[in-house]
Amino acid sequence: MKNLVPFAAVAAFLMPAPLFAGxxxxxxxxxxxxxxxxxxxxxxxxxxxHNTGEDAASLxxxxxxxxxxxxxxxxxTNEENVTSMAPAGTIDxxxxxxxxxxxxxxHAMLMQLQRPMIEGESFSLTLEFSDGEEIxxxxxxxxxxxxxxxx
Amino acid sequence: xxxxxxxxxxxxxxGILVLGxxxxxxxxxxxxxxxxxxxxxADFELTGHDGMVRTEEDLRGTWSLIFFGFTHCPDICPTTLxxxxxxxxxLGPQASQVQPVxxxxxxxxxxxxxxxxxxxxxxxxxxxxxxTPAQIESTAKTFKVYYEKVDEPQAPNGYSMGHxxxxxxxxxxxxxxxxxxxxxPPSEITADMEPRIAxxxx
Ligand SMILES: [Cu+2]
Numbered sequence: 001m002k003n004l005v006p007f008a009a010v011a012a013f014l015m016p017a018p019l020f021a022g023x024x025x026x027x028x029x030x031x032x033x034x035x036x037x038x039x040x041x042x043x044x045x046x047x048x049x050h051n052t053g054e055d056a057a058s059l060x061x062x063x064x065x066x067x068x069x070x071x072x073x074x075x076x077t078n079e080e081n082v083t084s085m086a087p088a089g090t091i092d093x094x095x096x097x098x099x100x101x102x103x104x105x106x107h108a109m110l111m112q113l114q115r116p117m118i119e120g121e122s123f124s125l126t127l128e129f130s131d132g133e134e135i136x137x138x139x140x141x142x143x144x145x146x147x148x149x150x151x
Numbered sequence: 152x153x154x155x156x157x158x159x160x161x162x163x164x165x166g167i168l169v170l171g172x173x174x175x176x177x178x179x180x181x182x183x184x185x186x187x188x189x190x191x192x193a194d195f196e197l198t199g200h201d202g203m204v205r206t207e208e209d210l211r212g213t214w215s216l217i218f219f220g221f222t223h224c225p226d227i228c229p230t231t232l233x234x235x236x237x238x239x240x241x242l243g244p245q246a247s248q249v250q251p252v253x254x255x256x257x258x259x260x261x262x263x264x265x266x267x268x269x270x271x272x273x274x275x276x277x278x279x280x281x282x283t284p285a286q287i288e289s290t291a292k293t294f295k296v297y298y299e300k301v302d303e304p305q306a307p308n309g310y311s312m313g314h315x316x317x318x319x320x321x322x323x324x325x326x327x328x329x330x331x332x333x334x335x336p337p338s339e340i341t342a343d344m345e346p347r348i349a350x351x352x353x
Contacts, residue, residue, distance in 0.1 A: 041225070042225045077334075080315070083315075085226060085227070085311065104334050147233045
């Protein structure tokens with residue numbers, strides 16, 4: 001047992017402190033994406049991000065080896081039923097709040113796919129926060145006509 | 152507060168009634184005035200994802216659920232395609248009387264082959280339509296559909312598109328009977344269509 005103490009101390013020292021600061025406070029659920037046809041069209045991924053901590057969190061960016069360019073986008077529909085999308089910038093998640101990335105709203109836009117998104121596979125996606133914290137998650141790839149995480 | 156809210160609802164209700172009767176009145180008057188808005192009609196000549204020339208006459212005799220989009224759209228368009236596929240599944244045997252149609256607003260990237268690769272993946276019944284930029288423009292005009300290129304440097308060819316995202320339901324006489332805004336749950340669309348199709352075929 002007593003060997004564990006120095007080990008933990010060394011481990012804590014080796015890991016850059018901000019990387020895991022508060023990472024217990026952010027949880028991601030129901031991540032999913034749709035299969036692509038080839039690599040010429042952008043993909044999108046969806047998920048629910050909870051901030052269970054006491055402090056606000058700011059999601060500033062995304063990275064994945066699946067796409068050369070990944071960023072949070074927002075689709076909006078105006079009064080004339082015209083829908084368009086644009087980069088959403090930083091996403092603030094107040095303490096205790098949940099932000100949903102879901103069809104027709106916020107989505108993780110995956111541009112310049114490096115390989116096709118194949119149904120049944122998954123890819124790893126890293127969420128980057130303003131305090132330097134990063135959360136890496138596996139996003140399952142559902143069928144092309146999937147409508148949610150369960151499809 | 153509750154009373155105020157009731158009053159607001161009541162006023163809204165009256166507003167809708169007045170508006171509704173105005174629309175009905177406009178529809179039943181036979182002489183269209185210069186300032187009355189032209190109705191949404193399906194009037195097009197385009198090419199199907201099978202390479203065949205299609206016009207609105209091909210939709211006569213069947214219900215059609217028509218929507219506009221582009222295949223490089225990662226969010227709204229696949230969601231709409233998936234929703235319509237769900238409606239088709241929900242309709243069961245009635246689905247054979249419905250033709251879902253996806254019309255591209257991005258003819259530069261969505262040629263026949265692009266549509267053939269993409270649209271049927273969502274549901275085998277789907278018909279994808281494309282055309283020359285001029286054909287798409289005149290089609291959009293008859294549907295009163297708006298679309299525009301939006302700069303998106305990271306996207307293929309450097310642009311994305313904004314476009315009207317509602318669904319158009321036409322009856323077998325090619326008359327517009329209902330619009331569904333983006334995000335209407337497939338269950339709601341199905342519930343709206345079932346009695347119409349049943350009444351029509353009885
Ligand atoms: Cu996007």
